[in-house]
Amino acid sequence: MxxxxxxxxxxxxxxxxxxxxxxxxxxxxxxxxxxxxxxxxxxxxxxxxxxxxxxxxxxxxxxxxxxxxxxxxxxxxxxxETLIPADTMREVAHQILSMNGLLIVKKGDLYGNALAIQDAEHRVGLFIRPLDELRDWNIPAFFVGHLDDESWNTLEARTDIGLSKQRGRYEKQGFFADGVAPGxxxxxxxxxxxxxxxxxxxxxxxxxxxxxxxxxxxxxxxxxxxxxxxxxxxxxxxxxxxxxxxxxxxxxxxxxx
Incomplete structure (x- = not known):
């Protein structure tokens, strides 16, 4: 070939x-x-x-x-591109934040909650804006981490998003996932x-x-x-x-x- x-x-x-x-x-x-x-x-x-x-x-x-x-x-x-609709993404974000998870929304720049901004301080080349600066919630993808097993099960039960869950490569990283539209x-x-x-x-x-x-x-x-x-x-x-x-x-x- x-x-x-x-x-x-x-x-x-x-x-x-x-x-x-x-x-x-x-x-x-x-x-x-x-x-x-x-x-x-x-x-x-x-x-x-x-x-x-x-x-x-x-x-x-x-x-x-x-x-x-x-x-x-x-x-x-x-x-x-394929986008997650704004109403869906707002609901998902509210759910993740209520479960004390780490959330990064990918919309041109990166936007995240306080936990994500704090975590980014230890990573090379990563700059995250506060989530409240995000104006357009129709987004291609998001990143989620720092959830317990019950919270993961709750998030994975949703049918209006697709989650690609992975285990962190380094000790104590736990699981993380990229979220996208179904399909x-x-x-x-x-x-x-x-x-x-x-x-x-x-x-x-x-x-x-x-x-x-x-x-x-x-x-x-x-x-x-x-x-x-x-x-x-x-x-x-x-x-x-x-x-x-x-x-x-x-x-x-x-x-x-």
């Missing part, structure tokens, strides 16, 4: 916890560009967070952000991306490390899990690449492109 595109997760796959991309991976991404291979991020992150890295790496194609809810170009212009996933975003670039999904490779990358693997022709991926994803992968700290994305690029 001659592969013509690569969709990659960001956190834990391309980027370290310090939000850095290794020189080996940067070199491999430049190699893709020279060979005319399409590359895009496929991530739960919002474009506003990724923008410095997209521009620094010269990634001029489209990217799947907000867990598949948006397809954007390299300048952040929205090409396609939205990295897989649906990957289909948009393929349509935009005129690619057959079977000629595209997906690489990732988290539970939400399963939908990506189900959509593309080849799924690659990095060695540090969660067991659920590794079980669904066609190939296992070296871990993030061993430049697994660079390995995949050199092997398949």
């Amino acid at each position: 001659q592969y013509r595109g690569l969709l990659s997760d960001y956190d834990g796959t391309v980027s370290t916890v310090q939000n850095t991309i290794s020189e080996n991976v940067s070199h491999a991404l430049r190699l893709l560009h020279r060979r005319g291979i399409h590359f895009g991020f496929c991530t739960g992150r919002a474009y506003s967070f990724l923008a410095p890295y997209i521009k620094d790496q010269g990634l001029d194609g489209a990217h799947v952000v907000c867990g598949g809810a948006q397809l954007v170009d390299s300048e952040g212009h929205i090409l396609r 939205v996933s990295k897989g649906s975003g990957a289909r948009w991306w393929c349509e935009y670039h005129g690619l057959d999904p079977q000629t595209v490779i997906g690489i990732g490390d988290g539970e939400n990358d399963v939908a990506l693997f189900e959509t593309v022709g080849l799924g690659i899990a990095v060695e540090n991926a969660v067991p659920e994803l590794k079980a669904r992968a066609d190939t296992i690449a070296p871990a993030l700290d061993e430049d697994g994305v660079a390995w995949a690029i050199h092997r398949y492109f």
Whole structure:
């Protein structure tokens, strides 16, 4: 199979916890560009967070952000999106806040409650505005964490949102989830991306490390899990690449492109 595109997760796959991309991976991404291979991020992150890295790496194609809810170009212009209606999002936010959860709403900039703002102080490259500054509640995605089991069960019982729940990669992180409209996933975003670039999904490779990358693997022709991926994803992968700290994305690029 001659592969013509690569969709990659960001956190834990391309980027370290310090939000850095290794020189080996940067070199491999430049190699893709020279060979005319399409590359895009496929991530739960919002474009506003990724923008410095997209521009620094010269990634001029489209990217799947907000867990598949948006397809954007390299300048952040929205090409396609699916939004959670404002009334639904307000109700969900009220529910999360009443359960003392951490909430980040992704709407261009990031907006969050006090718990989210406090947490962001310890994270590189993350700036969160107060939730009361948000004016338009029709949003592509939100992030939720710091809930107990009963609260998670309550939130997961909702049918008007889709939750991609994951376990934190580090001790004591607990669970977190990205929330989107029903039917939205990295897989649906990957289909948009393929349509935009005129690619057959079977000629595209997906690489990732988290539970939400399963939908990506189900959509593309080849799924690659990095060695540090969660067991659920590794079980669904066609190939296992070296871990993030061993430049697994660079390995995949050199092997398949």
